[in-house]
Amino acid sequence: MVARDQSALSGLARSGFSRLTEAKQWLAELSELLDVPADALAPELSVAADPDSALTHLIALERTHEGSVGGRWAEETQRHALIRLLGASSGLAEFFLRHPEHLDVLALTREDIPSASDMRADFFTALGVTNGFAASGGDDAACLLRERYRRLLARIAIVDLSAQDPKEVLERVTAHLSDAASAVLEAALAIARTRLTAPDVGRALFPRADVELTRFAVIGMGKAGARELNYVSDVDVIYVAEGDGELSQSRAIDVATRLAMHMQRIVDEPAVEPGLWEVDPNLRPEGKDGALVRSLDSHLAYYERWAKSWEFQALLKARPLAGDTVLGREYVDAVSPLVWDSAHRSDFVESVQAMRGRVTANIPADEVQRQIKLGPGGLRDVEFTVQLLQLVHGQADESVRHGGTLPALSALSDAGYIGRQEATDFADAYRYLRVLEHRLQLARLRRTHLMPREEENLRVLARSARQSGGASSLVRTWEKTKHDVRELHERLFFRPLLSAVAALPEDELTLSTDQAKARLTAIGFRDPRGALGHIAALTAGVSRRATIQRHLLPVMLRWFAEGADPDYGLLAFRRLSDALGSSHWFLRMLRDSSMVAERLTRVLSSSRYVGELLAAFPESSAWLEDDTELRPIGFPALRDEMRAIFSRHESLERAAKAVLRVRRREILRLALGAILDIDGVTELGPALADVTDATLQGMLRQIRATVPGGELLEFAIVGMGRFGGAELGFGSDTDVIYVFRPLTEDTAKAQDVAQKYVAELTRLTDDPVLPLDLDVDLRPEGKNGPVVRSLESYRAYYARWSLTWEAQALLRARGVAGDEGLIRDFIELADTVRYPAQISENDVREVKRIKARVENERLPRGADPLRHVKLGRGSLSDVEWFVQLIQLQYAHEVVSLRTTSTLTALEVAVESGLVKPDEAEQLREAWTFASRARSAMTLWLNRTTDVLPIERRQLEGIARILEYPPGSAGALEEDYFAITRRARRVFEQSFYGRPDVPHTRAF
Structure with missing residues (x-):
């Protein structure tokens, strides 16, 4: 008997069950409910990603709605479709518990998913939409819309879950999901029109004629615009409106704004039938602070004058999603030239770098490595790479102007901008990551991009994604995919640069010199011709050195591009390579240690001062491998x-x-x-x-x-x-x-x-x-x-x-x-x-007089006192004179003030009650910041200067040395002004306003 039980439990485990004892009891219960032999149920349930979950949901359905499962069990296609749905999505299981009548979707032909127009027609019929207005504008209409959408979602999920390889149907699934979202917005807009003209309570907000004369278009952005939505994505939108006929523009904007607000609520506000997904309009001009709805002219005025480059990158995927299709097309046609010219903008490189920085900036530290979308090697890396390539080459080549990631990747390969194998590998990695994302979101119909930590959840995900080998195999494949995506980014974007200047064997790439220059310009090189010359010199020939350089450069070029001065960095690297290229340890070190290679690119693209010194001591690059080598030797x-x-x-x-x-x-x-x-x-x-x-x-x-x-x-x-x-x-x-x-x-x-x-x-x-x-x-x-x-x-x-x-x-x-x-x-x-025993009032006044004279006379002619880090207001001079006056007055009595260190003396002054702690902290902060900035200016410029530059590029270089992220020239300036302003306030109050009486401590 024991052996038979053990055998039965082993059979359940082979079928995918994890809660074996409970599963045995549940199978008996389902057997009784369906009048089906218990030993025949487990093999059937093995098609589910989570047989335990499928089993409990089947029982709940049949208990709650007798016959809902039993009536469909006899037909294999419906049976397996139901098991797959319930075993992959508790969200859809809950939907069927609320609405068992929609289980009839199991009998529909899997291949016959409605077209976008048929989806819209289905929603319109259910809602009684006529001439753009729904029969009802109440909550009942919103709930009915959500119900019809989830029915459609179940049909799409059946196709997805039934595929032998989910990657094969990914594009079809994302297109259906995008079309369904478009139809939802169209139907929600009809309900919103009815709400505005015939609310359930009170008088109408707008006459029906005003609503009819309002041309209102919903522009899809992001995945919605690209027809690549997830099961639960935010639907990014922009709203545009125009008056038609006699309706004024301002009136049309008022009407459209109300329509947009109601449409968003209809889709997602709490109700009996839960909301679907967030309609997110924050990609609009000025983001959350901007007007919700604008006219087409207002949009264009903003994009032509104020928009940042990343906003054009976002517009790359724009397409009409709902509402007035003619107006929507006019919008897309009007902004399209701006999108494809954006790579010429002066801030393009900084914007691209900032966009990359934002990818991971807001991810909690404990989630970075679990992020399928935003983490290193995630979906955003794929999308970002493809979009950047499109913006660079789409300026002159319309064939690569696609909204979708996979079509764009294919077009870039067909046009010869990236290798066919790289494109194939990148597309495969992208599809794999999207399938994982889909399965995680389908589980509870919730927006998530995090890989689970628990072994059991990983096992279910592996089964859902049709990956053999269980949880451990899934994790290995995912980690390899992340690593491959990072490598592929470098191969896709940077390896073709090598093909433009070096004869790479068996390479089908056709990137021309001009295209290579455009690509280098887009990532921040100011002298692309010179950069190509350096790349050619480093990679030419068949020597082992050239071969290693061809492997290194795609990686290092990316790091150079992220630096403040990639041109100088590449030049300095070439000099270093020429000096050490024959040394076996140098290239081996760079090849074997990504940390050393990245550090080298960082210091070379950050500092001409270091670049020139390193040229004299090329062997010192070995120090980058060990932090202890970079510390003072004493x-x-x-x-x-x-x-x-x-x-x-x-x-x-x-x-x-x-x-x-x-x-x-x-x-x-x-x-x-x-x-x-x-x-x-x-x-x-x-x-x-x-x-x-x-x-x-x-x-x-x-x-x-x-x-x-x-x-x-x-x-x-x-x-x-x-x-x-x-x-x-x-x-x-x-x-x-x-x-x-x-x-x-x-x-x-x-x-x-x-x-x-x-x-x-x-x-x-x-x-x-x-x-x-x-x-x-x-x-x-x-x-x-x-x-x-x-x-x-x-x-x-x-x-x-x-x-x-x-x-x-x-x-x-x-x-x-x-x-x-x-x-x-x-x-x-x-x-x-x-350290005089006593200092006279006249001598104290003399110190103050000389300080004032220094401020007026020693500043270089035309120098801005707000920018001079040595003699300017709130800078080094203010802090040092402040401390030195205290020492002149009190060091005879306070022996610990007898130090040559400014900061030590300031600390002693606080301990002795001569300076308030908060004031000392402001002075210390200013002195430290100014000292760091002064050194950073020397490192960046390779010359001594005491004036903070005005030119943005110079400020950016200094900011990067000071550990600011890319695009922080303005932030550095603002921080310096704020810190020195506070210090100057303390200085003026406590130095010039200080009593000229020896040994006075009250100030």
């Missing part, structure tokens, strides 16, 4: 390397060049880390200072060993300004002052040796590739004072002549290189000047 390692260099070279000049080369290499390391967001501002400043310290220490040590007279003096270099504060950015000057102490009574001789040291330092650190810029303007008396002084001279000067600005300059003085005893004594001297 001062001790740098110091030891500098010492080793000098020990190996007898020639001072050669040693100095080697040291400068190490400096360039380490700054390249830091630049790569900054662009890849491995090092922030707080790490970058000290790291750059370490590199400069080690360079100057090494140079000075060797100069002192080489230049005669070293026994006559002690000598030291003192860092000042941002260098002294270890707050350097890329392109910062190196502010220093020089000090010596004679060890002989012949002070003049010691002075002469010190000057030779300075001259040698200046000569040996001169680097045309990456200037060191030793700047001595912060010395006593400024440009009028001697370049180097003795310690006693500094002491005498500060005691007798020192001005307030010089005490302020000393706040960031830091010993960098030279004799430690001299450095210690100089810093002790500096402390007496920069």
Whole structure:
């Protein structure tokens, strides 16, 4: 007996049941209800995606409506159709429970789905539509419409579920679903007309004549426009209206707006019969903020003046869906030329990139990898690729102007813009993903694009999609399809570019040079001819190197195109490849590590500064494989390397060049880390200072060993300004002052040796590739004072002549290189000047006066103070002067204020009650943002500048380095203005408005 039970349960499992014990009981119950042997039922139910669900729904139907199942069980075609429906869709099962009379669809010929006109006629007949008006405008009419639609949906689902390969009938199914939606909207519009002219309660909203004279068209967008709807898609629409005859335009718009609102409610508002799907008009001009209905002229005026490029991409699928077909066709014909000219627009590339960014931007992190539609390798990737190719090549070739994804893909292949095999593979992947999406939505008649997590649900989905191997096979196939879609995008879009310039074997592509240029232009290359030249140089020939490049470039071109300067990125990559192409590790690294390849394209298309340095150190590209290689190596390692260099070279000049080369290499390391967001501002400043310290220490040590007279003096270099504060950015000057102490009574001789040291330092650190810029303007008396002084001279000067600005300059003085005893004594001297026991009111006023003078006189002529990141309002200067005044006033008493770091001093000021925390945070944010922007400008432009550019392309490049998404030039500008405006407000209130009384803490 036990063995027989086990055998029976095993049979149920082979038939697809998962709840075996319950299924055995349910089968017995259904057997009794239908008077059919129980052992004959399980094999019949095996045709269902979910036999357990089909079984329970059959029982519920027969219990609730006796004979509804039994009356159809004898005929095999109807029996299997019913089992498939109930086993795939609990939504349709619930519909039949509400309306068993519609089970008669099981007897209809599967191949005979009504045409679009027949669907419309069926709905019109049921609703009693005459001359565009329904017999009733009440909820009963809306429910009847929904009921007739679901009946039609069941007929379509039977065809879909009965197919041996669902991919084979996909286009037919999506076309039927789109035609059904069109018919629903047409019928809903008839009900809406009746509602407006004869409401159940109160007087009519509009006279019937006004409604009749209103020409109203519903334009289908997205999948509805392309005749590729899902079972439960939002139906994207745009509304256009015109007055006919004597009806004014404004009156027609009023009527049409009410028609649109009622039509949407009729389709989807809550009622006894549930709503169908959302009618979404948000692709209209100005989106949710725009008028619901516009005239044709109003639409055209918007598209010609204000529309963004992505809006034309959306219009690519537009077609008349319901209402006045003549007006609908006029609309499509009018906007079509604008669609096909949109690739010429100046913002086309940015718009395309922004559209790509929006694909995944709003997906919750835990859903990204489960998204069939929006996730990487999903349906949107297919649709986006095809649409972009259409927009590029459809400008001149009308044969590729199709609304549907699959027809467009076929046309692009026929015209030679993509390979036949690639098109076939892409279409197959698209069909597979659509089938999965359909089965998930059909299950509950709900809009979803998420793959299930549960093993049982995956198993049901696999059976529903007719995929053998169960859940594990389904997941493997889906993951492979996602991977293939990503690869196919690169092969479809970028591989033909190679065919235009290189003889690829057995390649049927016919992309001309001009077409290749158009494609490159569309994705952001400004010099497509030059780009094609680089591609040709990299891929020409039959060498192993050229073969690998032909595999790499389709992927890398996409990443270059996503960068801010793809032209320079590709040029720099060619240079790098020429330098390293014969090195086996370089191409192997790029081939085997997509992370390295992507990082390389990112840094090269983001920074000319890095591109030029990397050309000098091509082997440094290996650092991109390991984050630890992109972090600062630290001062001790740098110091030891500098010492080793000098020990190996007898020639001072050669040693100095080697040291400068190490400096360039380490700054390249830091630049790569900054662009890849491995090092922030707080790490970058000290790291750059370490590199400069080690360079100057090494140079000075060797100069002192080489230049005669070293026994006559002690000598030291003192860092000042941002260098002294270890707050350097890329392109910062190196502010220093020089000090010596004679060890002989012949002070003049010691002075002469010190000057030779300075001259040698200046000569040996001169680097045309990456200037060191030793700047001595912060010395006593400024440009009028001697370049180097003795310690006693500094002491005498500060005691007798020192001005307030010089005490302020000393706040960031830091010993960098030279004799430690001299450095210690100089810093002790500096402390007496920069941390005075008391600062007079006049000196405080002088600081404020000089700050005001700097703002008025030191800004370059014509420079916008709002855009100057160093001296502008709310920028670096404001924050640093604010902090420095606090240090001048309170550092004698508050010892922890004695620091050369701006941010550290600001933090101490908060802890000491000298600055309010919220105000300090605004100042810190401005200082950090301005510092980052200043370095980003140098990285992007490969030159030092302190003025935020106005030109959009330059701003975009800087924004991308600062981790903004594509198309964020305006966002960067707005953020900078907002942050510095807040900081300036704090500065003006707390610096200029601050009491000029020493040791006052109330401000």
